[in-house]
Amino acid sequence: MKYRTPLTKARGLGSAKSGTTHWWAQRVTAAALIPLSYWLIKLIDLGASAPYAETQAWLAAPLNTVGVLAFIAAAFYHAGLGLRVVIEDYVGREGCKIVSIWLVNLIFALLTLTALSAVFRTIQVG
Amino acid sequence: MSAQQQRPLSPHLQVYKLPLTGILSITHRMTGVLLSLGLLYIVYLLSALASGPEAYASVQAFAASWWMRLLSWGFIYALFFHLCHGVRHLIWDAGQGFELETLNRYAWIELAASLVLTLVSFVLLSAD
Numbered sequence: 001m002k003y004r005t006p007l008t009k010a011r012g013l014g015s016a017k018s019g020t021t022h023w024w025a026q027r028v029t030a031a032a033l034i035p036l037s038y039w040l041i042k043l044i045d046l047g048a049s050a051p052y053a054e055t056q057a058w059l060a061a062p063l064n065t066v067g068v069l070a071f072i073a074a075a076f077y078h079a080g081l082g083l084r085v086v087i088e089d090y091v092g093r094e095g096c097k098i099v100s101i102w103l104v105n106l107i108f109a110l111l112t113l114t115a116l117s118a119v120f121r122t123i124q125v126g
Numbered sequence: 127m128s129a130q131q132q133r134p135l136s137p138h139l140q141v142y143k144l145p146l147t148g149i150l151s152i153t154h155r156m157t158g159v160l161l162s163l164g165l166l167y168i169v170y171l172l173s174a175l176a177s178g179p180e181a182y183a184s185v186q187a188f189a190a191s192w193w194m195r196l197l198s199w200g201f202i203y204a205l206f207f208h209l210c211h212g213v214r215h216l217i218w219d220a221g222q223g224f225e226l227e228t229l230n231r232y233a234w235i236e237l238a239a240s241l242v243l244t245l246v247s248f249v250l251l252s253a254d
Contacts (some may be wrong), residue, residue, distance in 0.1 A: 018196045027219060030212050035203060040168070043174035044198055045251045047171045052179040059175070072168075077160040086159060115169045 022081060029078035036074055039067035060123040072115045080108040146233045157204040186231045199248065206243040210236035231253040 005012040042064075047056045058064055083104045135141075157222070171189075172179040188194060214232055217223045223232060 026132045027216065031216065034209060037209060041202060041247055041251075043168065043171070046128050046194065047175075047185065048198065049186075052175075055175060055182070068172075070187070070241070073164060079158075080163060083162055093143045097154065111165065111169050118169070118172035118176035122172070125178075126219070 021082070026078065028082045029074045029081070032070070032074045033078060036067065036071040039064065039071045042076070043068060056122055056125055059119065060125075065119065065123055068119055069116060072119070076108050076112040076115070080105055081087060083108075147229050150211060150233055150236070153216075154208060156209040160204055161201070161208060164204075167201075169196075199244070202247060203240065203244045206217045206240040207236070210243075 029115045033120075046058055050058070059068060084101050085105065087097060091100055154195075169184055174185040189198070214223070214236060223229070
């Protein structure tokens with residue numbers, strides 16, 4: 001008598017919430033960040049030694065603009081996902097845990113926007 | 127409650143000497159947190175660049191100090207370590223490399239690879 005749909009079996013077992021989304025996003029951004037690390041290291045190096053005009057021109061080159069933008073998007077997302085796991089592992093109290101994760105996500109969202117807008121403002125110069 | 131005392135103990139940090147793989151595992155997590163903090167510097171650098179030459183010059187004065195140079199190379203080493211161990215996680219996710227012998231061999235490979243990658247970037251960036 002197989003009149004039951006799969007849904008009836010799943011009901012009452014609790015929410016799957018976001019399922020494997022977090023895990024999968026962590027891996028996808030990790031793989032993306034392997035090549036994107038080039039732009040991070042280059043940016044740190046230029047920032048330490050190159051004059052303003054050189055760094056500005058480097059960032060304004062289309063490939064570098066996209067590389068840095070992609071790095072920012074992937075890195076901040078990856079960092080937020082990672083810090084979430086760390087918080088979930090070490091913060092015991094449920095309320096503290098939820099608030100900390102929210103706080104980290106909020107701060108990282110703001111930092112992402114700040115960094116992205118800084119890139120756009122820089123490439124408009126000249 | 128003698129039955130309770132017989133229960134197996136989890137490998138508690140105070141009584142359990144971490145094997146190399148365990149040390150690398152916690153280092154992966156620590157470098158992850160430190161790299162996240164390091165992203166603040168990237169935001170600072172980009173914001174200064176966007177604000178113009180003067181702000182950029184002040185960041186450079188800050189970045190030129192010997193301890194900031196040391197810190198940024200430490201950051202790059204942490205990046206490569208996290209990258210190498212991350213690649214191993216991707217290999218694990220593919221369901222491979224769980225044998226004890228492979229684990230220990232990969233541990234040394236990733237330690238060496240992260241050092242070599244840091245040195246190579248140092249040489250390449252110092253050259254130009």
